[in-house]
Amino acid sequence: MSALEKTADAAPSIADAPAGVSDHLVAAGAFSEVERNAVYRAIETRRDVRDQFRPDPLPDDLVRRLLEAAHSAPSVGFMQPWNFILIRQGETRERVWQAFHQANEEACAMFEGDRRAQYQRLKLEGIRKAPLSICITCDTRRGGPVVLGRTHNPDTDVYSTVCAVQNLWLAARAEGVGVGWVSIFHEDAIKTILGIPEHVKIVAWLCIGYVDELYDMPELAVKGWRERLPLDKLVFEEGWQDCEDM
Numbered sequence: 049m050s051a052l053e054k055t056a057d058a059a060p061s062i063a064d065a066p067a068g069v070s071d072h073l074v075a076a077g078a079f080s081e082v083e084r085n086a087v088y089r090a091i092e093t094r095r096d097v098r099d100q101f102r103p104d105p106l107p108d109d110l111v112r113r114l115l116e117a118a119h120s121a122p123s124v125g126f127m128q129p130w131n132f133i134l135i136r137q138g139e140t141r142e143r144v145w146q147a148f149h150q151a152n153e154e155a156c157a158m159f160e161g162d163r164r165a166q167y168q169r170l171k172l173e174g175i176r177k178a179p180l181s182i183c184i185t186c187d188t189r190r191g192g193p194v195v196l197g198r199t200h201n202p203d204t205d206v207y208s209t210v211c212a213v214q215n216l217w218l219a220a221r222a223e224g225v226g227v228g229w230v231s232i233f234h235e236d237a238i239k240t241i242l243g244i245p246e247h248v249k250i251v252a253w254l255c256i257g258y259v260d261e262l263y264d265m266p267e268l269a270v271k272g273w274r275e276r277l278p279l280d281k282l283v284f285e286e287g288w289q290d291c292e293d294m
């Protein structure tokens with residue numbers, strides 16, 4: 049078939065692929081029931097941890113497994129825009145806590161009356177308590193100026209990095225390790241502390257450590273801040289429907 053004869057219908061097939069590509073196709077059946085249950089258990093029992101961290105350090109091989117899980121995440125155009133900055137020093141975590149504290153005061157002031165008092169009672173970070181923090185960043189220049197899949201949706205580099213965060217979070221749950229995501233800070237304050245360049249975005253500050261107990265539902269629900277929404281109200285067929293007052 050000449051190039052002119054090729055139409056949009058003539059999509060590339062595996063037969064057109066370079067030699068050796070099909071050798072990489074492996075069976076993709078469902079997991080066993082035990083394996084499936086383990087995956088769903090990690091998803092359902094994963095929690096955001098603020099206060100339950102034990103102080104004992106995490107072994108290097110365990111931290112490596114968490115990072116491998118994060119690095120296995122999908123990414124736009126296989127961009128892999130993430131970096132993982134490991135912070136164990138108390139002095140650095142103290143500076144980051146100060147940045148959190150300042151931003152948290154600002155956040156608190158945005159609520160009124162009882163809601164403000166309720167906010168003040170919430171613990172929203174474990175920066176000083178958790179023995180390890182990992183700052184996960186997104187390098188917006190990784191892979192050059194044109195990245196497959198990102199041209200019309202530039203935020204997909206950040207979405208990819210969030211996928212890495214979630215992989216790490218789920219792997220940590222399976223390892224008996226708690227993770228708490230902190231986002232209450234001015235990004236520039238943390239960038240200055242860690243020397244992160246302008247074109248690199250901070251996606252997550254994760255507090256990480258062993259935990260003996262976890263809440264059986266989101267702590268914000270346990271403490272009356274907000275309930276889990278009913279899934280059926282969030283699922284639409286074929287188009288948008290109004291779902292106000294959520």
Ligand SMILES: Cc1cc2c(cc1C)N(C[C@H](O)[C@H](O)[C@H](O)COP(=O)(O)O)c1[nH]c(=O)[nH]c(=O)c1N2
Nearest residue numbers: 094095096098171172173229230231232266267268
């Ligand atoms: C992008 C992003 C940012 C934050 C969070 C999450 C995510 C996804 N969460 C955790 C959040 O409050 C928590 O996930 C929900 O309350 C649901 O609880 P579980 O994660 O199911 O325990 C969070 N929690 C907190 O105490 N301080 C924070 O600054 C943040 N920031």
